[in-house]
Amino acid sequence: MPLFPIHRIRALLLLAAAAAACLYAGKEFRKMNAPDTILPGQGVSRIRALKDYFPNLEGTRSDSAVYFLESGRPGPTVLVLGGTHPNEPAGFLAAVALVESLRVKAGRLIVVPQACQSGFTCTDPLEGYPQSYSLRSRSRLRTFRFGSRAANPVEDWPDPIIYRHFPSGQQLSGNETRNLNRAYPGKSDGTTTEKTAFAIMKLIRDEKVNLAFDLHEAAPEIPIINAIVTHEKGRELAAGALLGLELENLPYALELSPPNFHGLSHREWGDGTPAIPFLLETTNPVQGRLRGRTGASLAVDGQDRQYRLAQESGRMRITYDAGGEPLARRVGRHLRAIQAVLETYNELHPEGRVELEGIPSYEEIIRNGVGSLLQ
Amino acid sequence: MANEPVVLAVMLAVFTAAVFVWKLPSGLALVLSAAAGALTAGEGLPVRHLVEGSFGYLDAVLIIATAMVLMKVVEAGGALGTISYGLMKWLYRWPSLLMIFVAFFVMFPGMLTGLSSACILTTGALVAPALQALGIPAASVGSLIAFLAVLGMVAPPINIPVMIIGGGVDMPYVGFDKPLLLATFPIAILTALYYRYRYVRTIVLEQVLSKLPPSLYVRHGMKLFLPLGLVVALMLSIRLFPQWVPDIGIPLIFMLGAVAGIFTGERFRFWPVARQGIREALPVMGILVGVGMFVQIMTLTGVRGFLAVGALQLPPALLCLGIALLMPAFGSAYAASSVLGVPLVYVFLGKNEIVIASALSLIAGIGDLMPPPMLLCSFAAQIVGEKNPWRILKECLPMILVSLLVGIAMILLADKVARLY
Numbered sequence: 001m002p003l004f005p006i007h008r009i010r011a012l013l014l015l016a017a018a019a020a021a022c023l024y025a026g027k028e029f030r031k032m033n034a035p036d037t038i039l040p041g042q043g044v045s046r047i048r049a050l051k052d053y054f055p056n057l058e059g060t061r062s063d064s065a066v067y068f069l070e071s072g073r074p075g076p077t078v079l080v081l082g083g084t085h086p087n088e089p090a091g092f093l094a095a096v097a098l099v100e101s102l103r104v105k106a107g108r109l110i111v112v113p114q115a116c117q118s119g120f121t122c123t124d125p126l127e128g129y130p131q132s133y134s135l136r137s138r139s140r141l142r143t144f145r146f147g148s149r150a151a152n153p154v155e156d157w158p159d160p161i162i163y164r165h166f167p168s169g170q171q172l173s174g175n176e177t178r179n180l181n182r183a184y185p186g187k188s189d190g191t192t193t194e195k196t197a198f199a200i201m202k203l204i205r206d207e208k209v210n211l212a213f214d215l216h217e218a219a220p221e222i223p224i225i226n227a228i229v230t231h232e233k234g235r236e237l238a239a240g241a242l243l244g245l246e247l248e249n250l251p252y253a254l255e256l257s258p259p260n261f262h263g264l265s266h267r268e269w270g271d272g273t274p275a276i277p278f279l280l281e282t283t284n285p286v287q288g289r290l291r292g293r294t295g296a297s298l299a300v301d302g303q304d305r306q307y308r309l310a311q312e313s314g315r316m317r318i319t320y321d322a323g324g325e326p327l328a329r330r331v332g333r334h335l336r337a338i339q340a341v342l343e344t345y346n347e348l349h350p351e352g353r354v355e356l357e358g359i360p361s362y363e364e365i366i367r368n369g370v371g372s373l374l375q
Numbered sequence: 376m377a378n379e380p381v382v383l384a385v386m387l388a389v390f391t392a393a394v395f396v397w398k399l400p401s402g403l404a405l406v407l408s409a410a411a412g413a414l415t416a417g418e419g420l421p422v423r424h425l426v427e428g429s430f431g432y433l434d435a436v437l438i439i440a441t442a443m444v445l446m447k448v449v450e451a452g453g454a455l456g457t458i459s460y461g462l463m464k465w466l467y468r469w470p471s472l473l474m475i476f477v478a479f480f481v482m483f484p485g486m487l488t489g490l491s492s493a494c495i496l497t498t499g500a501l502v503a504p505a506l507q508a509l510g511i512p513a514a515s516v517g518s519l520i521a522f523l524a525v526l527g528m529v530a531p532p533i534n535i536p537v538m539i540i541g542g543g544v545d546m547p548y549v550g551f552d553k554p555l556l557l558a559t560f561p562i563a564i565l566t567a568l569y570y571r572y573r574y575v576r577t578i579v580l581e582q583v584l585s586k587l588p589p590s591l592y593v594r595h596g597m598k599l600f601l602p603l604g605l606v607v608a609l610m611l612s613i614r615l616f617p618q619w620v621p622d623i624g625i626p627l628i629f630m631l632g633a634v635a636g637i638f639t640g641e642r643f644r645f646w647p648v649a650r651q652g653i654r655e656a657l658p659v660m661g662i663l664v665g666v667g668m669f670v671q672i673m674t675l676t677g678v679r680g681f682l683a684v685g686a687l688q689l690p691p692a693l694l695c696l697g698i699a700l701l702m703p704a705f706g707s708a709y710a711a712s713s714v715l716g717v718p719l720v721y722v723f724l725g726k727n728e729i730v731i732a733s734a735l736s737l738i739a740g741i742g743d744l745m746p747p748p749m750l751l752c753s754f755a756a757q758i759v760g761e762k763n764p765w766r767i768l769k770e771c772l773p774m775i776l777v778s779l780l781v782g783i784a785m786i787l788l789a790d791k792v793a794r795l796y
Contacts, residue, residue: 025426125431126667126710128424128675158434160622161489162533162614169617171548173538221718224545261547289543289714290684292379292677293416306680313688316721 032121032131036144038065038096038113039375043103043358045070050112053206054188054199061152062196064117066203067099068110075107075354076210076345079275080338081200083114084180084214084265086147087129089299090282090330091215093144094338097331097359097373107354110207115200115214116180118151118192129286133296135327137374146299149287150178155192166190168262181214184268204273211237211345211354212275214265215334219288220307220320222281227253228337229279231270238278240344241337250336250362280337282330283319290318302326331373332365377415379681386412386669386678390747402661405747409668416676428671432663434626435492439656439663439754441629442496445606447652448633449501452640454599456588459505463587467578471571477502478567481520482559485527487610488625489535491708491743494524495754497606503758508586511574514763517755518770519570523563524751525740525778528708530559532614536712536736543717546728553796554733554785562781566774595640602636659753666748670710683714687722694722695786699779703741706748711739723786727793734785741775744768 040047048066051058064083082095095113102109114120123129123146134143153159159174166187176182178193186197204212218225230238238254245252257266257277269277285291285304292306302325311318321329339359346353365373377385389411393404409428413421449455466473481502484493499520506516528534531552538548591599609628612620637645673679682701689697698719705711716735723731743751745768752764752771761767785792 021422021426025423028423029427123427125427126670126674128671131423158437158624158626161535161625162538162622164617171538173535173542173548176542221721222544223721223724258545260549261545289717290680290687292680294675294677304680306677306684310684310687310718313684315687315694316718316724 028131029122032123032145032147036114036120037142039100040067041100041102041358041375043069043101044099050196050199050203053202054195056188056195057199060192061118061121061155062116062192064112064114066110066112068108069098069102069104070108071104071106071355073106075352076349077108077110077207078342078354079110079112079204079207079209079212081112081115081212081214081265083112083120083147084116085149085216086114086116086119086145087124087127087149087287088215088217088284089133089144089146090217090284090327090334091280093327093370093373094215094331094334097335097370100375101358101373103357105355105357107352109354109356110203110209112200112203116147116151116193116196118155118196119149119178119180120145120147122148122152122154124148124150128294130294130296130299133299135300135369135371135374137371139375142371142374146296150175151180151193151196153178165263166194170262181216181265182263184263184265185272201269201272204269204275209273209275211341212265212269212277213338213341214277214279216279216281217284217287217330218281219290220283220285220318220325221288221290221310221316223317224253224255225281225283225319226251226333227255227281228341229255229257229266229281231257231266231277233270234276234278237276237341237344237348240347241340244340244343245337248336248362250333252337278341280334282333283325284330285320285325300327302330328366328370331370332362335359335365336362377417379677382412382416382676383673383678383681385415386672400658400661401747401749401753402658402663402665405662405665405669408747409665409672412672412676412678418675421672421675424671424675425668428668429664431667431670435490436660436663437626438490438629439492439496439660440653441626441633442493443652443656444649445602445629445633445636446496446500447648447655448636448645449602451643451648452599452602452636453588453591453595454603454636454640455501456504457590457592457599458501459508459587460584460590461592462502462505463508463578463580463583467580467583470575470578471568474567474571474575475564477506478523478563481523482527482530482563484610485524486530487533487614489528489533489538490625491524491528491740491751492754493625494527495520495751495758499524499755500758504587507759508583509575509578511570513759513761514766515570515574515770517752517759517761517767518774519566520758521744521751521755521767522566522771522774524755525708525743526559526563526566528743529555529737529740530563531555534733534736536708536716536739537732539709539712540716540720540732540735543713544720544728546720546732550729551733554730554792555736557792557795558733558737558781558785562774562778565777569774591640598639601639602632605635606632655757659750659757662748662750662753666707666750669747670707679714683718686715687718695783698735698738698786699783702735702738703745703775703779705739705742706745707750708736708740708742711742712736715739723789726786726789730785730789730792734782734789737778737785738782741778744771744775
């Protein structure tokens with residue numbers, strides 16, 4: 001028998017090719033550990049981190065920056081959370097825009113642009129997602145990571161087959177274990193995601209947050225889209241905001257948080273803290289199941305032929321504009337909806353107002369692009 | 376840069392040529408077809424996507440590897456043969472009862488874990504020698520356990536495809552037990568009886584037992600079943616007492632069972648046995664790695680969306696036919712549930728969504744049998760020693776047809792089905 005029979009040479013060549021592919025891909029994956037650059041604007045008075053509220057997060061992938069925009073004048077405390085799902089870029093970028101451009105004239109704003117920081121360090125296998133996307137800001141080309149819906153599996157691998165929500169015991173599929181928006185109120189000795197949720201709950205309590213926003217996006221086929229989802233105690237504020245948005249030709253749906261679906265921010269923040277929670281949804285084709293070619297341009301431009309075809313079929317409700325759903329529109333909607341809720345709050349609470357400055361109008365954002373909100 | 380139908384055609388053509396002309400293993404054929412699809416779509420050779428896709432089913436790969444080690448240990452220790460022997464000895468007088476018992480026995484791990492592959496690799500492997508000893512041809516035994524594995528995955532209490540659909544439409548996993556029971560148990564009984572009347576006549580005990588390895592119960596007693604008992608006890612206690620028993624994961628449970636098996640039966644050398652198990656599992660694990668790359672490239676190039684929207688565009692009269700053909704065509708229950716299951720719940724909005732999701736999970740479950748991966752058929756072929764997994768798929772066709780009809784009927788009559796319980 002020859003020393004190197006052909007099947008052995010073939011096997012060695014295949015192994016070498018697999019090793020080379022893994023080395024190359026490994027380098028690509030590790031690039032996602034580099035943090036995104038967020039440039040705090042003049043309105044930012046101090047920066048803390050989630051570990052300040054729950055020290056167990058120190059040194060982990062889940063620790064994340066918390067930006068304070070304080071007026072020094074009395075008023076309510078408002079929390080804005082972006083990046084709960086890092087594959088929903090409009091929520092993240094709207095929060096970054098607040099950090100980089102907003103000034104608070106009364107009350108104070110706390111912004112966590114990357115609530116699930118761990119999810120920004122990977123993408124979801126089988127989804128074909130880009131690792132990043134770029135935008136031209138006021139001064140340069142800015143590149144941001146496009147992450148995974150859930151936290152990095154490296155944190156608590158492997159997922160259990162069934163995820164049991166704490167404390168309700170509600171069962172969901174195992175991969176939801178790493179979904180921050182199924183983990184509230186969290187658990188101090190739980191999984192990494194439960195610890196992150198625990199830290200955010202503690203932040204809300206410690207900082208005496210009055211109003212809290214969780215910014216999301218959803219696939220165009222999901223019925224709860226271009227919507228404000230709120231707890232029972234936020235119904236009046238959301239209804240008032242909806243009216244204002246309707247008058248500006250920005251239709252929104254009002255959805256009440258289902259009392260029997262646990263783990264979601266709008267349910268658990270509302271039940272477990274004094275804050276009034278709002279979850280905002282825009283339409284995002286890149287995370288939809290019917291999408292066509294997947295890439296950075298779909299994340300930014302939101303143009304997808306398959307969604308147009310699905311809409312034309314009339315078979316189901318698809319919230320998709322035939323011209324596309326660009327990031328500017330989605331970020332603009334988030335920012336406008338936050339303002340609308342706060343304006344309603346100010347009307348109802350003239351004694352303790354929150355006043356913001358520096359956010360362009362929705363039309364200006366559409367005209368000038370998302371980059372115009374970034375330094 | 377080609378459009379989606381062209382990319383899909385190239386991917387399928389390369390896969391077919393690789394398997395049937397170049398005689399490559401299915402796993403490698405899937406890798407080649409994924410690479411060809413990416414090149415055709417103008418994506419170049421997207422190494423990062425290919426590697427990322429290969430990790431898509433990593434957990435399943437680990438389960439398969441450890442299950443094969445467990446089964447080889449149980450076989451070497453003598454428990455496998457003893458169980459087959461005992462099954463025959465106790466139930467040979469009542470062939471119908473025997474086959475129904477075998478059906479639910481095979482389904483049990485899938486009901487508990489939500490994994491179809493667990494059925495074939497554990498209980499399926501346990502009963503396969505007994506069924507072959509009854510005179511059922513190898514391909515038919517393979518088809519029986521492969522099909523029952525699908526039913527095990529769909530049957531309550533744990534159904535992962537429904538959980539995936541529920542996750543996409545914000546529907547908690549509550550109230551599914553009865554519709555899933557309705558969707559699976561009658562088919563399981565029908566399947567058992569179909570095989571019983573097709574293949575099993577009168578059972579001559581001596582003849583059957585002579586084809587099976589001898590029982591080692593007298594020599595080792597109940598100790599022989601300790602590894603399997605440990606596995607079942609751990610799986611059950613994790614489900615029943617989650618507050619006290621941590622979920623250590625199926626692979627670790629199987630490995631604990633395998634380690635226990637070293638001390639509970641006949642003496643054997645662990646490493647060669649474990650190595651043999653991994654060696655036998657390699658082709659199937661290769662398929663899973665290849666399927667991951669295939670699905671990732673389908674998504675990247677828009678082929679996945681093209682197929683999903685194609686199904687939605689079908690005229691109403693053809694929609695159910697489209698669901699029955701396209702959902703299984705995804706070749707994976709999980710992929711079909713995620714890509715088509717979620718939108719289809721919205722298509723049927725207004726009907727009882729619990730029944731709809733249950734029915735869709737039954738139809739999606741068939742995907743685990745279908746090409747290109749033919750995952751369960753390949754597993755079953757491995758277990759029964761059949762070289763051609765296509766023969767197993769062919770034998771499954773009558774029961775696949777019945778399941779699709781039941782699934783479609785449940786969709787069309789969802790509200791009436793809901794009133795049954």
